[in-house]
Amino acid sequence: MPHTTDIDADVLGHWLDKNDAPGQGERPQLELLTGGSQNTLYRVRRGAARMVLRMPGARADTARVDGLLREIRLVRALRGTDVPHAQLIAADDTGAVLDKPFYVMAEIDGWSPMGGGGWQAPFDTDLEARAGLAFQLVEGAARLGSVDWRGQGLDGFGRPDGFHERQVDRWLKFLSAYQVRELPGLDVAAEWLRRNRPAHYTPGIMHGDYQFANVMYAHGAPARLAAIVDWEMTTIGDPLLDLGWALLGYDGENPVTEGFYLDMTGMPTRSALLAHYEKISGRPTDDIQYYLVLANWKLGIMLEKTYAASLAPDSKVDPAVAAAMGPMVPQLMATAAELTRTAGGA
Template sequence: MSTENTTTSTGLDEQRLARWLDAQGLPGGGGDLVVTALQGGSQNQLYELRAGETRLVLRAAPGHASPERAERMLREYQLVRALAGTDVPHARVHAASTETDIAGQPFYVMDHVEGWSPMQGGWAAPFDTDTNARAGLATQLVDGIARLSKVDWRAAGLEGFGRPEGFHDRQVDRWLSFLDKYAFRELPGLQVTADWLRAHRPRAYTPGILHGDYQFANVMYAHGAPARLAAIVDWEMATIGDPLLDLGWALIAWGPEGDDMTHARYLDYTGMPSRDDLLEHYATVSGRGVEDIDYYVILARFKLGIVLEQSVARAAATGGDPKVARFDGIVLELIRKAAELTRSTTLK
């Protein structure tokens, strides 16, 4: 390995990286570092770092990221580091850097997780054909956030990580203000949903760690049956808020109420347990009440629709982007179904 600083085809300065790893006491500084760019559902930069039998992963914000986006990456590192010693499945983190001379952005290094993601081609064997085994994937999905909701975030050093006070009071106006920056079309059902959410926000809740984008796309499973959650990933939207929003997010397109959602379902739900069974499991593990779950499903659909609309608006302004073309239908479906649920829910 040459001693010159050189940025390779991976986009990393692997010489600087090797020296940095050595300084952190991590494998890879002895001349045997092999770096491979990874592909996945994330919009961030991911690289496998292999040194002998050791496999690590480097995670960095995309090269074009704003300072705010890069800061979220370091917040993510802080959050995952705080999970050490808990029973929440996650990839252990080792070290982070604010320097930009290695990856072009701040980054951190974590353990490589042995497992599979539903975004790597759908359900892996045997879950692709064994629908009885597949049911466990949903139970494990919900189990992960139930365990997360129980973490003592203050004891974990996350005081000041978020603003739990007034969390629900801020949601509607915050996200409508976000939408105002790029709104370019009417979203049928948006105002109905916003008005309902303002009128039905919880009067009290118990704050906890909120992943903020919790779904099958952001977890990894261990290989083989029975289903076992290997790690929750992509924590950059995490904060201290109402953990029940993660449950609403996971159930955004769940049946039977969500059975007609064709855009927001990117996986085959055949064989999945009922919503009531998942709610019961969450309540048992977390100790939290789930009687107001419709509020959280509606808020999750409202928020996700607005977030994805930003990509739709950007594509419309720049002549289209094939990667986000499908978001157009998802946004309209999410907002429509949020409004429909406000009319059919029994919440008073």
């Protein structure tokens, strides 16, 4: 049964009609999908039509509201592109309709590896089909990074100039606000990144947290990417960092056999994935080692915030998540440092 919500269904229905949303004339039924201080998601039903409404949570601060406005701008820009995503149906930037900005998107009929603890059938047993999931993940990154972001109205969405020059100092400052333990490998990787950053790069849309956890796949084989989701960290930066993020399950040519949050058995070689990315994007991947170091190092810093929060007396972090972060962050730092030793460079 739909959950009780604070949203006036009649007001929403009138607005949906004005914006030519599916289910014209039908009174919407709302079902709470996720709710929290940051974001709230509702499934919206109008007859046979299914949509999803996204808005800031009840206690969201100004930064979260501004973040949602950025998301609205981004999903508008993705209209008409070949990037798999939940198509925007309509958006209210002003907050005049429901007292907060929100947007309504198409509901994706698909599955996430994080939704049920791993690969859905047939990918749980069919390793040849499973390999296609990795190719599709990499292809999604290639398509996103190839969007004509200026032509799609995203000038000013990020600061591509000096992107790599800012990375190390920015994330070390971020970490300094909450670091609670020594992280061996942190400084080794940081110094290597300073010395080996790319001299030139072609800016593009960068998701910022691009991995299996943030995509949805269509049901059944062959593998098909249905949607990229969770755009909170998206900016105009270096799209090759998304590729590095997509390869987090690799510390060499072959996928890792342990320590990753998914079973990578049967996945393609790294070289095969790089070749596929180059074919789709036209971007060379010669400097991939830099992006792999940066991806592991940066993710470790991001996840350390969750671990640090879990140590607070009033922590609301899921104990299972906290237990996973304990060893995962040092492993990411160790991997980043080890990759610098195998990469060469200055």
